[in-house]
Amino acid sequence: MSENGVHTDPAALDELTDAAEHTHSGVGADGAVEGYRARRTLRLGVELRRQLRRRRTQLVLGFVVLLPFILVVAFEIGESSPNxxxxxxxxxxxxxxxxxVVLALFVSGTFLLPTIVALFFGDxxxxxxxxxxxxxxxxxxxxRHRLLRQKAIASGLLSVVALVLLPLVALVAGLIFYGAGDAVSPTGDAIPFGQSLIAIGLSTVYxxxxxxxxxxxxxxxSVLTDAPLGAVGGAVLAAILSQILDQITALGTLRNYLPTHYSYGWMDLIATDIDxxxxxxxxxxxxxYATVFTLLAARRFATKDITS
Known part of the structure; x- marks a missing residue:
């Protein structure tokens, strides 16, 4: 009987001792198995291929490609004046x-784009x-830190691909149906086509x-809950709530601290005199906001009890 009162089979104990002696040569000085390298675990390429094979990722990227053409059809069905x-x-x-392209970014910025980012990271x-x-x-x-980092990097790359893919496909669709021309702002400023491409690129980065x-x-x-839908939905709801509060002028300058207050700051690029x-x-x-949330996620995941 062992010190903690648990019965131990002497034969089994001998087998464990022999196994430990046989495998001792494969253990390094620090106690780790020889050949084990933490940086070789969960490689980014493997995680990216795994995520790209998921139906969720394929549907999101497919919808992003399809959206500009849906907008084209909507304008073709409706009445619009190209001049x-x-x-x-x-x-x-x-x-x-x-x-x-500006329209595609404008109509998708309220709900679609935050949802895409929340979907990749909340999952x-x-x-x-x-x-x-x-x-x-x-x-x-x-x-743990590597697991969280690798998954965050993979999610970030997929999010960037989706966010870049939308204006890129919208530009191609726009060239096909509406041609290359000046970018006209609601204030009447007209930006040459070449300069407008730079503005679109900077807008996408922003x-x-x-x-x-x-x-x-x-x-x-995603770290706090075991339900992917709860993590994704919570982030999307936070974005919607912030947008609603931003419309309440009674809050005054407090609205400046809302994370969505400057969501459409990129529209200032469509002007001859950029502010x-x-x-x-x-x-x-x-x-x-991103730094604070990410640090909290890393801290919580480092001490979280993993039961599933």
Whole structure:
């Protein structure tokens, strides 16, 4: 009988001792199995291929490619004037390919783009927990910080692909149906086609940075819950709530601290005289929120009891 009162079979104990002696030569000085390298576990390429094979990823990327053509069909069915030089972004959408890209970013920025980012990041840890595979990944062993980092990087790359794919496909569709022309702003400014391409590129970069706060929050919720839908839905609801509060003018300057207050700061790029104030504030706000949420996620995951 052992000291803790548990009966131990002497024969089994001898077998364990022999096994330990036989495998001792394969154990390094630090106690780790020889040949084991933490950096070789859960390689990024493997995780990316695994995510790309998932039906969820394929449907999201497929819908992003399809959306611009759905918008084209909507304008073809409805009434639009391609020669219009005034109005809002919707009215100016068919004026040129750059204007069509602006519309695609404008209509998708409220709900679709935050949902895509929340879907990729909210599904990182929570999905593994829901499949009861998280504990096996950690037992391989994959260090916790590496597991969280690799999954976050893979989710970030997929999010960037989706966010870049939308304006790219919209530009191609716009060139096919509306031709290359000046980007016309609601204020009447006309930007040459070449300059408008630079503005679209910078706008896309800003959208990616601005949505970093959604990524950080979804990652934190994915660590806190074992339900992927709860993590994704929580991040999306937070984005919607922030947008609703941003419409309440009674909040005054408090709205400046909402993570979505500067979501459309990129629209200042569609002008002959660019004001960088909103984009600078939006970038700073997104980086701060994303950093705080990501650090909280890393801290929580490092101490979380893994039961599934």
């Amino acid at each position: 219009r030089r005034s109005g809002g972004f919707v009215d100016l959408a068919t004026a040129s390919a750059p204007n069509f 990182t840890i929570a999905s593994e927990a829901s499949w009861s595979s998280l504990k096996y990944l950690l037992a391989m062993p994959v260090p 959208v990616v940075i601005q949505l970093a706060w959604v990524a950080g929050l979804a990652l934190l919720l 960088w104030t909103n984009m600078a504030a939006g970038t700073l706000s997104a980086v701060i």
